[in-house]
Amino acid sequence: MSRIGNLVVHDTDAPDETGEIPTIPRNSSRVKVVEAVIDLALSILETTQGKAALVRTATEIVNERIRLNHPIIYRDPVDRLPDLINRFLREMRRDFPFVYLGIIAGEGEAVRVKDPNWRTDLSRWQPKAAGPLYLHRYIINNMIACLSQPDKARDNYKVFKFQMAITVAHEIVHFLTGLLIDPVPRRQYTPPRVTLEIYGNRAKGESGRFFEKMLLGGVVECYEDETDRMGDQQAGVPWIFPDSKKSSLGFRVSMTYIDRFVNKEFSFPIQTSANYRPIKRSDLRDRSREMTFVREEEAYAETASLTSSQDSRYRRLPAQTSSTASPRPSVRSSRPAQSHTGSAPPSGSRPSPFGTGQVNRAPAPRPFIFWSNTGF
Secondary structure (H helix, E strand, C coil), X not given: CCCCCCCCEEXXXXXCCCCCCCECCCCCHHHHHHHHHHHHHHHHHHCHHHHHHHHHHHHXXXXXXXXXXXXXXXXXXXXXXXXXXXXXXXXXXXXXXXXXXXXXXXXXXXXXXXXXXXXXXXXXXXXXXXCCEEEEHHHHHHXXXXXXXXXXXXXXXXXXXXXXXXXXXXXXXXXXXXXXXXXXXXXXXXXXXXXXXXXXXXXXXXXXXXXXXXXXCCEEEEECCCCCCCHHHCCCEEEEECCCCCCCEEEEECHHHHHHHXXXXXCCCCCECCCCCCEEHHHHHHXXXXXXXXXXXXXXHHHHHHHHCCCHHHCCEECCCCCCCCCCCXXXXXXXXXXXXXXXXXXXXXXXXXXXXXXXXXXXXXXXXXXXXXXX
């Protein structure tokens, strides 16, 4: 039985001759890996501690929006937020947003709609109308490579799953933010106080990082191990930092903890290893590359190669096909987008407790990117 209802995954790397972005077969290795990651992410959020952190995050967002006199969709008392979040998580597991595999900044990104159809009626909210989730294609492919070479990969798959589950949980927090606030022009951001120092800025916060601090105790970053036999396909060594300052001390995450975590034996905050000394983020970056930058260099090399060979896969993008889920533009794209019409798979026929409407077409993917907006 499927752990994630109506999971639809698209591959932005493989448009057909009409420019349509295909759905990856449900029984493929990539979809199975994506489902395992999403299932673990939702399992984190469904714990007592996970829900409490979501409630704390949502409460801060609502109270700050009210204090700033910024538009908000959620108008009930904040003591009812636990009920809303329970329904939100049930819906996420029942009918998860469309997922796209592509080259993006970081590991994952939720793309919230700018004109929510639940603005006047919260019961109309549905996950697939909330916007798509992008996951880094290289990471999913690397996870499959690790599964196929267990002796060589060793703990890499577990570290990838640990990191990506946290990533998806973070992005689900952004979808929750979109459920709560009204993204009118210049007021679409998380309140600046809802963040983790020094993510965000004076105009906007970072709800996903705020949530991570509440639940996990900080943010996890993975750094290259030059001795790892998986090379550029490795997950890297996970370290946790209390904030984003260069001077902050990082602590290596315990592998025993990760073993339990990926088997849903959760405990929070994240536990670290006593076998490794803490290290400043700046010192760690002096001696090792963060895996985000390793993948970025890979992507640049691939793009240069494809551009020189005039490969059409990276020049043809389907036109927007859904008025309910309009991805925001990226800060930087490797090329201008060209519009092509394409169809998308149905999202299913089961009604939502949040409403009766259905989202029958996936939103068009946005261009191949390396950097993106932050501060959802």
